[in-house]
Amino acid sequence: MNEPSHILANLHRRAFLNGAGALVVGLASHDAWAQTPSAASPNNPAMLATKLDSYLAIKADGTVDVFYGAIDGGQGLATSIAQMVAEELDVDFARIVMVMGDSARTLNMGGASGATGVSRRGVMLMSMAADARRILVERAADKLGAAVEKLGVEDGVVFLKAEPARRVSFAELIGDRSFGSDVKWNGQWGNAHSANGMASVKKPSEYKVVGKSFRRADLARKVFGQQDFPGDIKLPGMLHARMVRPPVAGAVPVTVDESSIGQIPDARLVRVKDLIAVVAAKEWNAIRALRALKVAWSTSIPNFPDHDRIHDHIRSAAVTQRTIERENGDVEDGLRSAARILSAEYEYPTHSHASMGPACGIADVRDDGVTIYTSTQKPHYAADGVADLLGVPREKVRAIWMYGTGSYGRNDQGDATADAAVLSKALGAPVRVQWMRQEALGWDPKGTAAVNRLRAGLDANGEVIAYELISKAFSRENVATNEGRAAATLAGQLLGFPLEPKNTFNIPFASYTFPHNRVGWETIAPLMDRASPLRSTHLRDPYGPPILFGSESFMDEIAVEAGMDPVEFRLKYLKHPRDIEAVKIAAEKAGWTPRVSPRNDIDRSSEVLEGRGIAFRRHFDTFIGVVVEVRVHRKTGVVEPTRIVCAHDCGLIVNPETLKHVIERQLVYGTGRTTVEELTWDQEKVTSVDWISYPVLHMEHVPPKIEVHLIDRPEAAPSGAAEMALGLVPAAMGNAVFDATGVRLRRVPFTASRVKAALDRA
């Protein structure tokens, strides 16, 4: 969809910049999805990755279309990308229009994935913008009869530095026309896609737009209820659908009594193999039909292990794949020679994406082509998957991405879009599939539970000589991390497509250096292989929190054994200056007082015990230290996080305010996943299917103080920020609880009853 950053420009220009004192109160009404042309841009019909025209276009009105083949999941990424392009092109930020996630107008750059929007795609588009500027300045040189070196550029106007009245604008030079020039493409698609231009980019010291807190264009529209999401689309003749899910996982329809919905106006049953749905012209009638429909289901005995004993299941299940990711020295040798050996296991639960809005996907399947409207985070792949599912050529499918509920991983959006495609084909009409709340929690792809086994050996001087982490879990890809194949969707699985599971997990990077070191992972088979409500895939920071909870909690256990303060201990084994600075700044800003945990300066029998904990990670070139302060209520077991302090170094900062927001919000989200969120199920089905049975963080449990300290390194490449900090919350909070109480929590979430039981055992 189009994202004009100039949407507020009819007001006050300065209002874009925060703190400029101007009030932003307006916005244009905007239905970008309806305005987008029906095919590729007229000056770029081929959409070749080797052509500059596939990355940006200068319009005759002076605006610049940026063809961003990914999406903004709601964290303000589009604004940062627009700034990066404006910077290198030397045009005002307000001229940039972000065209995002439309498979007919943008290349497949992967979608939202691994917080790489700025670090990969933004950096690439800066190179494209620099190349466009180079070409335009060369053309201007011809036109103005002056050498390139004599020319300056300001807001899309090239002028003679010595004689500024002699000028020509980008729009005059190329407006609505093709560059036609080539760029160097690496031959890859998706996340790996990259391209380079010939021009060199600016030095960070020259930046005028990058590094400033421009405001988000989408936010004002949302505040006034003027941002359309997929659920708001109405196509002519569109039918509303509700999927009919089995009461027991794995059951398939045997007989369906269509007369049971006969009284409901326009309601119809649709059945395609094992996929069944009800449709109606009016949405409420589709819901009534869903409730009224009588289905006889086949017998299915999934025999899921008790959710409360899922970690026992993981421990005892056969390993399907074991991979040692990093190893140095010989851990067994190291442990044999150790004076003291520590070992522990840490358990992380299954989580749902639990998106704010249940999935909504729209499909319009026609003889001459298929259009899907979706807020999946990987729209190009969604188009691939629909082509596979329907057996139509890929070029006949267009995915139009729209802003939607924050997905934070591969949530249910793509599955609903695939459902809609199957139904639209069967009915010959556009279909809008809206999942219900119990479906969104009960049937979205899940983030896997994990058991982390940790061992460490210390020598007689308390030096760590051996360290081992093995994380055992379900594969993080029972279904793929995108909907690019029919088999990766629930609809495809119900239609019988052969499954394509992968056995894969990963271990977050760790900077600590020990003489004998081994980290790796083991996967186990899924509990149900087809159309499982527990199928795993990527959930935000996919292998961060499940593993870092173990590794960074255990790091504190080793510190205790070594008789060291947790900060001092980490600094001892960290070598990289940016590692060290992230830990130091987090501690300093938190007002950290060095001590060996647990604290011994308080009366342990008090009602409320206070403590603080730290956790650290390096993820690619993002370095984060998080300190959490808690109050533990001994009588009830309630863990009350009162303050979170985060030091965050992700290299060059494009938009400081947006970055701070991204970090603050994910620390809140991480708090929820640490303290309350946990998927439950019985032998037959998921049982946590609403906001009571799947509790999420509410206002009263949000840490009242969250302080984010940005470490700006303009000289370092930007490295991403959208998910890495949240993974530190479980360990930092657990370490704080230990500091306060002397009790080590080894299982997330830290619910009151679980903490109370742990305190009582101690």
Add this chain to the structure above:
Amino acid sequence: MAKRVTLKINNRQHDIEIDDPEMPLLYALRDEIGLNNPRFGCGLGQCGACTVHIDGRTARSCSISVSAVEGLEITTLHGLGTPEKPHPLQIAWIEEQVNQCGYCINGWIMEGAALLARNPKPTEKEARAAFSTLICRCGTHNAALRAVMRVSNQA
């Protein structure tokens, strides 16, 4: 049997035809009248995404039937303020750059506006209480508080 009902929404009368008197107000607003600001989040009254004001008090439109609100004054986010005539809380929301995805935004602003209508200068504690039953999966809770306090401090 289809039935005609008249709803008063944002100071305008809307005559609509409904098949089921028990249809929740949410579907009348979204489907029949085209007011998309109230969103479907749970259909259970647990999240607040569908919040409207009915006679000045917040209500969850997914859990109240159309027939129950005939003759009452219904206000949606669109009726609360527009870019041309914004509600002070909408301005504060932009100033604080509160939201991420914005799916929940309707409930938070409607709940905050109702609080400010009955108490123009709420304390942070009162604002927390007003927001206590809302859900936001992006974690914008504290930012929403800051927006309300910005308005409160100007009162």
